[in-house]
Amino acid sequence: MDLIRTSVASGGKYSPASRLCQYRVLSPVFSAMRSCVIPAPTRIAATFFPKRARMAQGEGFFDGMPGIVAKMKSSQHEALPRHVFRCRWNQETENKCGDFLNETKHAAPLSMPLPITSLSLLSRLRDEGDDAGWQVSWKRFLELYHSPLMAMATGIYRYQTGNAEPPEEAIEDVVASVVVDFFKRDRFDPERGRLRTYLRVLTNARIVDMLRKEKPLDHESITAGGDALTDTLPAESPEEGRSFQQALLATLIEDLREHIPLRQFEIFEMVKLVGMPPDLVAAELGVQRGVIDNTIYKVMNRLREIAASPEYQEEYYS
């Protein structure tokens, strides 16, 4: 609580335009949350929100937090809405915030690291240990890779059935199975192979399983072909390639978010991802235009450093 008060007194101020609490207030609060030893649902919520820098005016971060945590607890951590970053700062909010931080201080210690979604850590997400971490992991993975998996499953289905049009439900079943498999099986190792190849093999196996089980008489080539079918994969379609590249860029953005200060990411997000004019962002955040330009320069360099890793390079190009 002292941390927040100090933060408000020293750096935090109301934005003249929106009267919303500025980033400089929340940044140290998030840092405190991250360093706090906090229970799983709260820890996940605290980690989750910085990744979801959605700014829904009129709804407070801390106003919503206790309710969300309670809902997560009561529904086995299923409720993870895209939410807000800024909050209206008043006595009521401060009290709620205090309750929230008190809860975190008195929680049982956990040695597990905060869940992070990045390409290099995808394999780790599967075995985060507790159920809550796992729930967040697969949902985040599905959000990032839903489109390429759909394109992948559709292409492979057509390939395995001689260009038959796949039923929508069948493709959804396959994608769901692949997501479960990805998180259940301890096979994917970024150092041993590419993610896209691993996902294609998994998807192909599930498609073949499904076709064999479904209508073996209609798919004689599959039953006759035996395991050879699981060994051959169709060429990647342009749609699938494009979709995977987009998912990879989204993963890169997630990775970037984990590697730079929150405020820097907000500026980068507003200017480069949302497309707001730099002058407007400077006015919104109450800083000089030069700060925005310098931040963008730094963040772009950091982004390129992360993208330069062999892992990203190999995944991006098929």
Place this chain on the structure above:
Amino acid sequence: MKNPLFKKTEEQLTPREEAEITQELAEAYRQNEISEKQPGFQRIAEKVKLTISINTEAIPPPKNT
């Protein structure tokens, strides 16, 4: 063609390359933000949840010693 985002970091980006990167990142970001609204997403999420719950129920709870 090589994406300029993946150029060596010591190589300077041209304004055109930077604009290209920005456009691609913004598109990836936008697509990711609306992923939950894409066709089939919710149904797949439900199927994953269902599979997880079935698998979880199938595993007997640890015995208290």
